[in-house]
Amino acid sequence: MSNIYIQEPPTNGKVLLKTTAGDIDIELWSKEAPKACRNFIQLCLEAYYDNTIFHRVVPGFIVQGGDPTGTGTGGESIYGTPFKDEFHSRLRFNRRGLVAMANAGSHDNGSQFFFTLGRADELNNKHTIFGKVTGDTVYNMLRLSEVDIDDEERPRNPHKIKSCEVLFNPFDDIIPREIKRPKKEKPEEEVKKLKPKGTKNFSLLSFGEEAEEEEEEVNRVSQSMKGKSKSSHDLLKDDPHLSSVPVVERLVSCWYDPKFLIFCPPSLFLYLDYWMHLSRITQSWYYYGFGCASLLLTLHHVYFTLQTHSADHLAACFL
Incomplete structure (x- = not known):
């Protein structure tokens, strides 16, 4: 060696x-x-x-x-x-x-x-x-x-x-050269594809499939209800129990009826019926409050009439 x-x-x-x-x-x-x-x-x-x-x-x-x-x-x-x-x-x-x-x-x-x-x-x-x-x-x-x-x-x-x-x-x-090393290209499956603006992309979310199903359900219900949904005003117009005469006109007629110089019980009961009906349809406590206020005014009027007038006068108000 x-x-x-x-x-x-x-x-x-x-x-x-x-x-x-x-x-x-x-x-x-x-x-x-x-x-x-x-x-x-x-x-x-x-x-x-x-x-x-x-x-x-x-x-x-x-x-x-x-x-x-x-x-x-x-x-x-x-x-x-x-x-x-x-x-x-x-x-x-x-x-x-x-x-x-x-x-x-x-x-x-x-x-x-x-x-x-x-x-x-x-x-x-x-x-x-x-x-x-x-x-x-x-x-x-x-x-x-x-x-x-x-x-x-x-x-x-x-x-x-x-x-x-x-x-x-x-x-x-x-003299060493400056070598530019080529960048490694990413595999095609790792390249992210750009999606058009204005579209929802649930693919990045862990609950993407559920969200997509929910979105489809909402769209389906919206399409089925299209043209069928009505406002509370429309619902009131279709109610057979309500008068076709506007409420304002009915109230004015009560105010200027010669028989009634003060708020009469029928007009107050009309308030009560109107607001209670609205509260049932819209399920809103806002209208229910107005109905309660109308009831209190009606009771107050009955009490006031009994104190200042006879029972016959009170009965005549409801004729």
Whole structure:
């Protein structure tokens, strides 16, 4: 194992990945793989990898990440197009803890990368090695693979990169870009549809169905009663027990009847009958009060007549 490390060239550059499995220190071979290292460092400075998941795990082989879409088909390089592979004779897939570019074919490198979990000679001259995991953080890197995966090598609860920190940047001319991240579109079922103005919307209420039924019942009753409802005045006109002569005319005739120089009992009884009838129809205490007042006036008149006139005169008033 010591001979392997002696053969590897010295590193020049360092990045710290803060993941949900712990911190991972990565030293870079910026001289041997300058394009890959520049791409990786700048993406770290731009927070491109923040909150991205390790979307692929092959036990004993690799752990792959670096795709902002989390699908394994996304991500792009800082160059705008895929960049070429960079192979070096002293960098071989002969152990765990190596960092290399993931690609779909020759010279198709973007933003995705992977860690090796063991020796992988079949990857030599196919993927660009640009870094290695150092120190005890290699155990945190191994923890990335300790997850439950499905049949398509996707973790059911994947680890993710929380943030990146460039500890040593060998490229002084790197200027991070301002990346506008696209907003995630909401599913169609979550988009609220606007309703026309003037309509009632019970869908937001917990008792919406009951309210709608009540509203329908009110509308149904209103339609059935349309043209049939009558005012109290109309009801009085239809009552056969009441005279068709207006009350005012009847009162005036009583007032100016030669037989009655004062309020006569028949007129007061007319008051009583009128107000009591109104109170029965309208069920209002307001008219009932007027009826009671008429009764009191009638009794007062009877008493006054008995005191000042004879009983025959009182009887004559009712003839």
